[in-house]
Structures are given as structure tokens and as C-alpha cells.
Amino acid sequence: MESQYALEVRKKGKPALKKNSTGKKLQKRTKEVALPKLLAVVEAHERKQPARVKLTIGLDLGDRASCYCVLDEEGEVIARGEVVTERQPLQVLFGKFPASLVALEVGTHSPWVSRLLEQLGHEVIVANARQVQLISKGSKKNDRRDAEFLARLARADRKLLAPVRHRGEAAQTDLLEVRVRAQLVELRTQAVNAARGLVKSFGERLPSGDADSLSRAQAQALPAGIREPIEQLLRIVEELTAEIERCDEQLKRINAERYAQETAQLQQVQGVGPITALTFVLTLEDAERFEHSRDVGCFVGLRPKSRQSGDREPEMRISKEGDPYLRKLLVQCSQYILSRRGADTDLKRWGLRIAAKGKKKAKRRAVVAVARKLAVLLHRLWVSGERYEPQRQMAKFRAQAA
Numbered sequence: 105m106e107s108q109y110a111l112e113v114r115k116k117g118k119p120a121l122k123k124n125s126t127g128k129k130l131q132k133r134t135k136e137v138a139l140p141k142l143l144a145v146v147e148a149h150e151r152k153q154p155a156r157v158k159l160t161i162g163l164d165l166g167d168r169a170s171c172y173c174v175l176d177e178e179g180e181v182i183a184r185g186e187v188v189t190e191r192q193p194l195q196v197l198f199g200k201f202p203a204s205l206v207a208l209e210v211g212t213h214s215p216w217v218s219r220l221l222e223q224l225g226h227e228v229i230v231a232n233a234r235q236v237q238l239i240s241k242g243s244k245k246n247d248r249r250d251a252e253f254l255a256r257l258a259r260a261d262r263k264l265l266a267p268v269r270h271r272g273e274a275a276q277t278d279l280l281e282v283r284v285r286a287q288l289v290e291l292r293t294q295a296v297n298a299a300r301g302l303v304k305s306f307g308e309r310l311p312s313g314d315a316d317s318l319s320r321a322q323a324q325a326l327p328a329g330i331r332e333p334i335e336q337l338l339r340i341v342e343e344l345t346a347e348i349e350r351c352d353e354q355l356k357r358i359n360a361e362r363y364a365q366e367t368a369q370l371q372q373v374q375g376v377g378p379i380t381a382l383t384f385v386l387t388l389e390d391a392e393r394f395e396h397s398r399d400v401g402c403f404v405g406l407r408p409k410s411r412q413s414g415d416r417e418p419e420m421r422i423s424k425e426g427d428p429y430l431r432k433l434l435v436q437c438s439q440y441i442l443s444r445r446g447a448d449t450d451l452k453r454w455g456l457r458i459a460a461k462g463k464k465k466a467k468r469r470a471v472v473a474v475a476r477k478l479a480v481l482l483h484r485l486w487v488s489g490e491r492y493e494p495q496r497q498m499a500k501f502r503a504q505a506a
Contacts, residue, residue, distance in 0.1 A: 158177060158203075158204065158205065159174055159175065159176060159177075159182075159201060159202065159204040159205070160174075160175040160179075160204065160205045160206075160207070160255045160256075160258055160259040161173065161174050161175070161198075161201070161204050161205070161206045161207070161226075161255060162175075162206075162207050162208075162250075162251040162252055162253065162254030162255030162256070162258065163206055163207065163208040163217075163251060163254065164208070164209060164247045164248075164250040164251040164254065165189060165208055165209055165211050165213045165214060165217060166189060166247060167189065167212070167213070168188070168189060169186045169187065169188055169189060170186065170187055170188075170189045170213075170247075171184070171185070171186050171247040171248050171250070171251040172184065172185060172186070172187060172197070172251055173248070173251040173252040173254075173255050174201075174204075174255070175252075175255045175256065175259060179256065179259060181252065184248065184251065184252070189213055189217075191216075191220060194217065194220060194221075195220065195224065198220075198221055198224050198226065199224055201226070203225045203226060203227070204226050204227070205226070205227050205229070205258055205259070206221050206226045206227065206228050206229070207228075207229045207231055207254040207255060207257065207258035207262075207265060208228070208229075208230060208231065208254065209230075209231050209233045209250070209254065210230050210231065210232055210233065210268045214230050214268075214270065215270045215271075215273075215276060216273075218230055218270055219270075219273060229258050229262050229265055229267050230267060230268045230269070230270060231254060231257070231258075231265035231266065231267065231268070232265070232266040232267070232268045234425075235266040236257065236264065236265060236266065269393065271386070271387070271389040272389065275386050275389045278358050278362070278386055279383070279386040279387065281351065281354055281355055281358060282355065282379065282382065282383050282386065282429075283429065284351060285348060285351035285352070285355065285379075286429055288344055288347050288348050288351065289348060291344055292315050292341055292344040292345065292348065293315060295337055295340050295341050295344065296315045296318060296341055298337060299318070299334055299337040299338060299341070302330075302333075302334065302337075303326060303330065303334060306327065306330055308326055308327070308330070310322055310323070310334075315341065315345070316345045316348075318338055318341050318342075319338060319341075319342055320335045320338045320339055320342065322338070323335045323338055355378070355379070355382060356378070358382070359378065359382050363382060363385050363386075366381075366385045366391075366486060367381035367382050367385060368381075369485050369486055369489060370384060370385070370482050370485060370486060372485065372491070372492035373437075373451075373478070373481065373482065373485070373492055373494075374441070374446065374447045374449070374494070375437045375438075375440040375441045375446060376437055376478075376482065377437075379433065380433045380434070380436075380437055381482075383429065383430050383433055384430060384433075384479075384482055385486070387404075387427050387430045388400070388403075388483070391483065391486045391487045392487070394483065397480045397481075397483040397484040397487065398480050400479045400480055400482075400483040401476040401477075401479050401480055402423075402425075403425075403426050403479075404425075404426045404427060404430055404431050404434065404476075404479055405422060405423045405424040405425035405426040405428075405431055406422055406423075406431060406434070406472060406475055406476035406479060407422060407423055407476065408420050408421065408422055408423070409421060409422070409423050422472060431475070434475040434476075434478055434479055435471060435472070435475045437475070437478060438455070438471045438472070438474040438475035438478060439471055441455065441474055441478070442455050442456065442459070442470060442471060442474060447494060448494075448495070449494035449495060450494065450495060450496060450497040450498060451474060451477060451478065451481065451494075452474075453498075454474070454477070455470045455471075455473060455474040455477075456470070458470040458473055
């Protein structure tokens with residue numbers, strides 16, 4: 105049965121209108137949904153070759169509206185237009201097409217849009233536009249051309265789009281709790297730094313300590329003129345600390361209910377805490393998605409970029425692709441492992457050898473190298489289920505020496 109939205113479009117012959125937050129009316133640019141020409145072309149293809157019909161559709165996602173371009177089996181454009189980036193208009197439009205190959209760019213809306221299109225029976229390719237120079241750096245870039253480029257690249261060879269695999273809705277929902285906690289921690293850090301900096305300009309100092317130890321009571325020793333404003337900031341710090349504690353309890357519950365076995369396996373490595381372990385599991389989602397554990401280092405953006413040409417192969421920075429928060433957590437774990445507090449392990453000794461080859465730059469290189477190797481190690485422990493041996497290589501050397 106056709107939705108009420110589609111019926112309104114058919115009867116009135118014009119797009120429906122709705123008001124945005126400012127009270128202005130936004131035009132729903134979905135007239136192409138009910139175009140008789142589009143439906144006639146699709147139906148003609150189905151009648152002509154019902155078993156072979158395979159349309160290719162490029163969808164350039166936008167925040168408000170998205171452009172689409174439909175190619176037939178010969179690569180000819182049979183329809184193009186815009187659709188509002190909302191569930192109902194997308195269901196109405198793509199519900200009219202036979203099972204097709206749909207290519208879209210990765211972005212904020214791509215996870216839920218790709219799941220919606222798959223539910224409608226389409227095969228979906230999520231393209232990494234960062235690696236497709238034809239889309240990201242074209243001299244005549246616009247949404248209509250991007251949609252057509254996506255469709256033509258998907259029709260030629262889907263590997264040209266460097267496909268991205270989105271995590272499932274359940275994992276994305278659980279990962280949302282981790283991201284909310286991270287945002288609250290960042291806000292608390294900003295508030296603490298602001299409070300400490302403001303009192304320094306008056307020749308005063310707040311007591312040293314962790315962010316969660318700061319409270320309004322510690323502002324009582326400040327002069328009366330600046331006490332009240334600083335108490336306002338510290339009140340926000342207290343509220344954020346309470347919210348972070350609630351997030352921690354929620355994450356403990358999620359971990360205990362669904363991911364306890366996986367995270368316990370990863371926390372065998374000293375320096376890897378529950379937040380890092382849970383974020384690692386939720387970000388990768390499926391341990392079997394990687395053929396080799398070393399691919400995880402590339403997945404989180406910790407591999408050096410490559411720009412080899414002839415005999416020239418310059419040393420470059422890491423790619424910083426993948427999830428930035430997981431990469432940040434792995435770097436923090438690496439810094440702990442290389443610190444004095446870190447236990448004496450094969451991983452630490454390997455990192456210290458890299459750090460000893462130079463000065464400050466070598467130390468930074470060692471932190472990144474250990475973080476990359478840590479990502480590989482965590483994936484290997486997750487896949488194999490083995491018991492972690494922190495001094496495995498040292499034990500081999502001792503056995504050989506004996």
C-alpha cells in the first residue's frame with residue numbers, strides 16, 4: 105500500500121511542504137518520485153528483460169537533500185533528481201525500483217541509509233570518497249555529477265570505490281554510549297583547564313589533582329572577588345563528573361551483558377583498560393572481517409602513508425584513517441606501556457629500542473609504532489583466544505641461551 109506522503113505527491117502534482125526550526129517552509133524536492141516517465145522506463149525494462157534487469161544508482165547524500173542518478177544496463181542515464189534525506193521519502197523513491205546496485209558516499213547519514221536500502225532489497229556499496237579522487241577533487245564538482253560518477257564507478261568495478269563496511273545498528277548504538285562519555289570527558293577537561301587558567305591570572309592556584317577530584321569546596325580559599333565565578337565553573341565540573349560516572353556504570357552493564365568474554369581477553373595486556381577494550385570490540389565489531397591481524401593497524405590509520413615513485417620513497421606521516429577515538433585510545437595505551445609504570449614486556453622493549461635511535465622525534469615514532477603493534481596484538485588475542493604471554497620472546501631467548 106502506498107504511503108500517504110506518496111499519495112499527496114501524486115494527487116497534487118507538487119512536493120509537500122514542512123516548516124523548519126525557524127518557521128520557514130522547506131520544499132520537499134521529491135517530484136521525481138511520482139514522475140510517470142521514470143516509472144514507465146523502469147517498467148519497460150522489467151517487461152523487456154525481467155530476469156536481467158539490474159539498474160545502477162548513484163546516491164550523493166546531503167544533509168537536507170540527496171541527488172540520485174539511475175543508469176540502465178547499457179550505462180545510459182534514465183533518471184536523475186533529488187530526494188529529501190529522510191526515511192519516508194527514501195522509502196517511497198527506492199521502493200519503486202527493482203533490486204538494484206546502489207552506490208553512496210560514506211558520511212553521517214550513510215549508516216542508516218545503507219541499512220534502509222538493504223531492507224528494501226538493494227545491494228549497497230558505501231564508497232570511501234577520500235580515496236576516490238575523481239569524486240573528491242574533480243574540477244567540476246557538484247552533487248549531480250557526483251551521483252553519476254558513483255553510479256558509473258560502481259558499474260565498472262566496485263573496488264574503485266574502496267568500499268567501506270558499516271557496523272550493525274546494535275554495535276553502533278552501544279558505541280554511542282562510548283562516544284557520549286568521551287564528549288563529556290572532553291567538556292570536563294576544558295572546564296578544568298579554564299578554571300585553572302583564570303585563577304592564575306590573579307596570582308592564585310587551584311589544588312593539583314585529577315579532574316574528578318575538583319569541587320566547589322576547593323574554591324573557598326580564593327579571594328572573594330573571584331570565588332563566585334570559579335565556583336560556577338567547578339559546579340559544572342562536578343555535574344560532568346557525575347554524568348561520567350553514570351556513563352561508566354552504563355558501559356559496565358553493556359559490557360557484562362554482551363561483550364564480557366571479548367573484552368576480558370583484550371585486557372590481559374597491561375595498559376589496556378575496559379573502555380579501550382570495549383571500544384576496540386565495538387569499532388571492529390567482527391574479528392573475522394580481517395584476513396590478517398596486521399591489517400588492523402591500517403584500519404585504525406596507524407600505518408605510514410606511501411608515495412613511492414621510481415627510486416624515491418619519502419618518509420611520511422601516518423594516514424590517520426579510520427576511527428579517531430580508537431586511535432587516540434591506542435596511543436594513550438602505548439604511552440602507558442612505554443612509561444616507567446608499564447611492565448617489562450616484549451612490546452615495551454621493542455618500543456624502547458625504537459625510541460633509543462634518536463631524540464624527541466624517535467620517541468614519538470616509538471609511541472605510534474607500539475600503538476600499531478598493540479592493535480595487531482589485540483586482534484590476534486581476540487581471534488585466537490590465546491593466553492597472553494607478555495615475555496614470550498624473552499623466554500625463548502633464555503631457553504636458547506641455556
